[in-house]
Amino acid sequence: MKARDLIVIISVIMIVAMLIIPLPTWLLSILLILNISLALLVLLTSMNMTEPLQFSVFPSLLLLLTLFRLGLNISTTRAILTHGDAGGVVETFGSFVVGGNLIVGMVVFLILVIINFIVITKGSERVSEVAARFTLDAMPGKQMSIDADLNAGMISETQARERREKVSREADFYGSMDGASKFVKGDAVAGIIIVLINLIFGIVIGVLQQGMNIQDAASHFSLLTVGDGIVSQVPALLISTATGIVVTRATSDGNLGADIASQLLHFPKMLYVTGGTILCLGLFTPINDVLTIPIAGLLIFAGYRFTNSPDLEKDGVPEVEEDMETDEIKSPESVVSLLNMDPIEFEFGYGLIPLVDTNQGGDLLDRIVMIRRQLAIELGLVIPVVRIRDNIQLQPNEYRLKIKGIEMAHGELLLDHYLAMSPGTDDDAIIGIDTIEPSFGLPAKWITEDMKEEAEILGYTVVDPPSVVSTHITEVIKTNGYDLLGRQETKQLIDHLKENYPILVEEVTPNPLSIGEVQKVLAKLLKENISIRNLPIIFETLADFGKVTSDTDLLTEYVRQSLARQITNQFLQGNxxxxxxxxxxxxxxxxxxxxxxxxxxxxxxxxxxxxxxxxxxxxxxxxxxxxxxxxxxxxxxxxxxxxxxxxxxxxxxxxxxxxxxxxxxxxxxxxxxxxxxx
CATH class of the missing domain: 3.40.50.12790 (FHIPEP family, domain 4)
Incomplete structure (x- = not known):
């Protein structure tokens, strides 16, 4: 057993022992300071996490800390009522912190209880309930989203498994937090009851058993009771605050400090407005200018510094990242990364930026996601992620598509026009810029929007520029799909098939056919536009004939004959x-x-x-x-x-x-x- 596990077990045993065995006052003082330290550590940890699952042990830890705090309350109550002494920490909180004034002490204690019980604990409990309910309601949608991304090839099976596990853990976490928040609420109620017990029974014991008069007994035991209540409520307040932070950390780019600094100061000019308001508050009200002018000046100065700071994020992209990228390019190790080649690249001139800029209504990224899904269904091929970038070397309205670094297609778009394809005979009434439709090489015209309706009435097929380029990308990838299927991609398809057909896969590869030979068969099918989605039938055929021949051309012919129904439906097309x-x-x-x-x-x-x-x-x-x-x-x-x-x-x-x-x-x-x- 590891030392960390042993420490946790011993700690739990000690907490149970505290409920039964009286502890000396010096040990009580140590444990009270330890209680405050643990509460502060939990609060700081909750502030520095970026997502709730990074502190997934919090519900269980909250229960243990609550039990520890209640055990301390029982031990201090036993010490107060038995000996009239609960150690230096309780006495210090009762005399020094509240100045020895019982009324002030009671008021401070009641304020802490109200803040903890009504404000923080009640809010955390409500947030936990809502978060648990909505997390459970959202689980089916999240699972469907993961399955859709997996089917589209956007994520691997391993990534899908990790995301499913994360969704399940989130549901369990928020469900646990919903119950754990009740611990905090119960702890606050128990704190009030324990204080009343200490106060009432302390006075009774002091008068009847220790021979003190009522005034001395009330003074002595009230001081200890208030000190005990405050020393218990301070860590309880810290834990309640940590609970609220954990359940309200919905989305985050960093820890709490980084988020507050980046988001609160995201609009630094607002500091000028705030500073000006405070300045007016001092000038036009009886509030002393000595208080308002320095604060207003500090806010205005901070606004000036942050407005002109080069480290501020502009348009959501930190300039620091650009410096880091520059340093990486200059480093000698970065040369190796330059050898990487994207399977599919889409480059465009600066005039076509609105196509991909979502802020300008561009939806090309969403269209490419749909293209990958469409081709996964039609061809059974997982298309790699398409790298999209602008290229200043191209003409403003020009684009080109590369596959493995080789240009496979190019074209030009007029974003403020529509592409009209003739129904067979051109009509002189349709005026536009003559061009060639890039996907199928048909004669067409770029027409303005005011002529679109007339062209449609005359039988022209009119499409917008995003549809033109997405159709072109689809056809080019479909034509060259066989070139995108390498051994690594084939291995992924085989692994996916193996999950449901393990015996079938074992009968085909690695013996009698290697992954390379299977890849050649699949590529030959794709080259002739035959879908490889029906992998079970393909592997059944390879299992039957792979022992007879390793000639991939013959194996492809056998597979094609096994896919007779699919091929027939593909070319018959309902005729x-x-x-x-x-x-x-x-x-x-x-x-x-x-x-x-x-x-x-x-x-x-x-x-x-x-x-x-x-x-x-x-x-x-x-x-x-x-x-x-x-x-x-x-x-x-x-x-x-x-x-x-x-x-x-x-x-x-x-x-x-x-x-x-x-x-x-x-x-x-x-x-x-x-x-x-x-």
Whole structure:
């Protein structure tokens, strides 16, 4: 057992012993001073905490301190009534502190009791009740918020677990404080009763047992009673104040002293107003100017100093932090931190600052949070946090999106305009600045707000600049999602799956497949816009075929066939039939004959002229379907699907290549074109 645990146990045993065993007066004096010291220590600790959970032991400590104080009251009462002496501390408080005047002593004692019982204790009790009630009522909402952040990828499972534990501890803490505040209230009532007992029975014992006259008995025992009452109420008042501070510390950036200094002096010009008011109070009332002028001068001087202080926070950002950042940049160790690269960066010119500035109504940060949630649901991929920063090297209205340090997209926005996309035929009545819609490359116009309603009537699709840029970000991240899935991100997905499917995960990794091989399979699916959210089915397939082959291309094909229902629903999109472009028998034979097998995997090697003819035929079919406003889908046999994808991904990366095994049997397939080389 540790020494600290032993000290606490011995202290509790001593408190119990105090209730039974009479203590010598010298020991009582030591314990009374110790009681005041502990109360002061608790008060200072409560002032220096930043959140209530940092002092979570306070309810239990409050009970022990209350028991200790009541034990002292019993011991001092026993000493007063038995020997007429409770030690030097009680006598000092009874004679020196109140000047030996019984009336003054009683008045001081009653004031302390009223302050403690009616003001501080009553308020702390009410705050504890309300805090406990609202904390319990808010628990479901906080839990839902944590789950939403976890699903959006904003926090990890470990962070979610810590936050859930913190919410639970807060509820327990405020519930305990609601009960602990009753200890303080009961202690105040007990203090009044003990004083009355000491006073009445002290006089009775002094007259009947010690042969004192009534006047001497009243004087002697009243002095000791008042001293005992005050020496008990001072630490009780400190503990009550600490209780009030603990339950009222709702939000904090630092300890109580730092909060008071930063928030009370946040508007230093108010010191001028206060100083001027005190000065007028002295000049226009009978109050002595000697009192008001120095205080007013001190307030005005303080206002001047704080107004011109460079250390004051401006716009909520301390300049000290900038100095610290400068020092960090100059330090030799900071070079290593410069090697870090953000997975996703969004940079913008100074003209687009209103997009992200919440004070100017910007909601881009909230939109990006929604984008991450949307992609987590659609693709099953946890998108990393998007780093947003301004860049003075860009044009004022320009923005660009980087993925792993490489620019993947850029565009320009006119914040005081709307983007209007034509329904197919332009109308001369719509006047604007010609541009290209950045997400899909469609012709569009930037129009003013007064033309927005007219454009909508004419069938134009009109969107505001924040919607334009958020759609662009969504499409770029969706297109490059496979590049954001590394081994570390794959490990996080596997750990999440392992919580519900531990046996399935153990059957797949680390044997027969490594995390890197699983990552390659998932990345290949994402590259063709196939969601990996259904990880259980993906891992079931990898468990079945991972022992047969470690070729990630083949494993991907097996997984795609297992996801047939998902793929079918993705491309069918509620239609009765699936319109596709098929490959002619000769094209499939050319591709099948061109497959080369090596120890490092298979690849496609066909005559360049034949591949050119195939690509030209696909291009013709794509153009034909585009004119019919249909999405082109190429359908082929399972044996050649991935090789057709290899052939077309450089030229037609967005065209889905499906095999017959990836479609459900009950789906009606309608061929609207054939790829041929005849």
């Amino acid at each position: 009765d039939s699936l319109k596709v472009v098929t490959l002619s028998g000769r094209v499939e034979k050319v591709i099948a004959d061109g497959i080369q097998q090596t120890e490092h995997g298979n690849y496609l090697a066909i005559d360049p002229s034949l591949s050119q003819l195939i690509l030209e035929s696909i291009a013709a079919q794509v153009e034909h379907l585009s004119l019919m406003e249909q999405t082109p889908i190429v359908l082929c046999s399972p044996a050649v699907r991935m090789y057709v994808r290899q052939l077309t991904e450089r030229y037609f990366p967005q065209i889905p290549i499906l095999s017959y095994n990836e479609l459900e049997a009950n789906v009606e397939v309608q061929s609207v074109g054939v790829v041929s080389i005849d």
